[in-house]
Structures are given as C-alpha cells and as structure tokens.
Amino acid sequence: MKKINKHVEEWFSDIPDNEHNQRIKEDIVMNLEEKVNDLMRLGKAEEDAVNKAIVDFGDIEDIKAELGVSGVKPRNRFSLHLGFSLWGSGLIIALSVFINFYYTPDSIWFVYPTFAVAWWPLSMFYKWLANR
Amino acid sequence: MIRSDIIRGHLDAIILRLIYEKDYYGYEISKEIGFRTYERFQIKEATLYAVFQRLERKELIESYLGDVSHGGKRRYYKITKLGKAYLRETIEEWKEIKEIINIFMEGLD
Numbered sequence: 001m002k003k004i005n006k007h008v009e010e011w012f013s014d015i016p017d018n019e020h021n022q023r024i025k026e027d028i029v030m031n032l033e034e035k036v037n038d039l040m041r042l043g044k045a046e047e048d049a050v051n052k053a054i055v056d057f058g059d060i061e062d063i064k065a066e067l068g069v070s071g072v073k074p075r076n077r078f079s080l081h082l083g084f085s086l087w088g089s090g091l092i093i094a095l096s097v098f099i100n101f102y103y104t105p106d107s108i109w110f111v112y113p114t115f116a117v118a119w120w121p122l123s124m125f126y127k128w129l130a131n132r
Numbered sequence: 133m134i135r136s137d138i139i140r141g142h143l144d145a146i147i148l149r150l151i152y153e154k155d156y157y158g159y160e161i162s163k164e165i166g167f168r169t170y171e172r173f174q175i176k177e178a179t180l181y182a183v184f185q186r187l188e189r190k191e192l193i194e195s196y197l198g199d200v201s202h203g204g205k206r207r208y209y210k211i212t213k214l215g216k217a218y219l220r221e222t223i224e225e226w227k228e229i230k231e232i233i234n235i236f237m238e239g240l241d
Contacts, residue, residue: 024181027207031159031177058176066185 078128085124
C-alpha cells in the first residue's frame with residue numbers, strides 16, 4: 001500500500017499543496033486502496049493489484065487541467081528562433097568583417113551586408129517580444 | 133474498448149445522473165459505470181476526479197464525509213438543486229442531438 005501512496009505523491013508533486021488538493025489526494029489514495037483490496041479479493045497478488053490500480057488510474061493531467069495547474073509550461077518557442085538568428089547573423093557579419101579587412105582593407109563595405117543581415121534577428125526579436 | 137472521446141463529452145451528464153439517483157463515493161462510481169455498461173466502458177480514476185472537480189466548481193454537486201472505510205472517511209458526492217436542473221436540461225439536449233445524429237447514422241448497413 002506504501003507504493004500507492006508514493007505514486008499519488010508523485011502525481012501530485014507539481015500540484016500546489018493546499019487544503020483542497022490535499023483532500024483530493026487523500027480521497028484518491030483511499031479509493032485506490034479499496035480497488036486494490038477488491039482486486040486481491042478476486043485472486044490477484046498484492047503487487048499485481050497495486051500495479052493494475054496504478055496503470056488504470058489514467059492521466060493525472062486531466063486533474064491538473066481542472067485545478068488550473070498547467071503541466072509543462074509552454075516555452076516561448078521564439079526564444080529559440082531569436083537565439084538562432086542572433087548566432088547566425090553574428091557569424092555572417094563576422095565573416096564579412098573578416099573578408100573586408102583581410103582582402104580589401106582600403107574600402108569599408110561590410111556595413112552593407114551587416115544591415116541586410118540585421119533584419120533577421122530584428123524580426124525574430126519582434127516575434128519573441130510579441131509572444132512573451 | 134470503444135473510442136472514449138465521444139463518451140468523454142458526456143461524462144459530466146453520466147456522473148450527474150448516477151449521483152442523482154443516490155450519493156456515491158469515487159470508487160463506487162467507477163464500479164457502477166463498469167457494472168451498468170457490462171464493462172464495455174470503464175472510466176479512468178483521473179478522469180473521474182477531474183469531473184468531480186469541474187462539477188463541484190460549477191456547484192452542480194457537493195461533497196461530504198461519510199462512513200469510515202479502510203483507514204479513513206469516504207467522501208461522498210451529492211447533487212445540488214442546480215445540478216438537477218442542469219441534468220434535466222442536458223437530457224433534453226441529448227434527445228435532440230440523438231435525433232439529429234440518427235438522421236445520418238441510421239438506415240445504412
């Protein structure tokens with residue numbers, strides 16, 4: 001029976017621990033224990049019965065949704081895009097700066113591709129800001 | 133096992149109906165649903181508790197602590213006045229839906 005307790009604790013690990021949720025937790029443990037007892041009366045070994053009860057329980061996300069706990073926090077996916085665009089444009093700019101000063105140190109032309117490339121992280125920054 | 137997503141949309145009503153008949157506690161409801169449907173539909177406990185939370189929040193059911201079972205008091209659920217009214221409305225709605233769907237689902241074999 002300890003195993004049931006352990007599992008329920010695990011399911012509730014990221015649900016805020018208030019009186020209401022504590023009540024649901026206790027209720028679930030009690031109901032699962034009763035189910036295990038029933039299964040054992042039908043001839044299952046205790047371990048099998050506990051496992052079946054736990055597997056049959058279903059998805060805790062259903063309860064989380066009702067309690068207003070969003071399971072996985074939706075990451076701002078544009079932060080990835082923004083990071084990628086910053087790195088990408090940084091590398092392109094660095095390359096043009098290098099070519100500029102290595103081969104044609106007399107004329108400064110690297111600012112033109114720099115401006116062109118700068119639109120990429122800029123637009124991603126806007127997206128990222130809008131999605132925050 | 134039948135596809136349960138269609139039933140899912142009607143779980144609130146199914147559970148309200150059971151609680152309408154008498155006060156139930158959690159595990160008792162899942163047993164009763166299995167029993168009445170000849171085990172063709174079994175509700176997952178997680179789903180059941182989610183429904184309890186939703187119905188309680190909408191004040192369609194209430195809970196109270198009842199008799200002592202193994203090591204604790206069971207929590208029973210009873211229907212409220214609002215719940216009864218809601219159930220009646222849902223049943224009327226269901227009759228309507230059933231007729232509409234039947235127009236398209238019947239007569240072909």
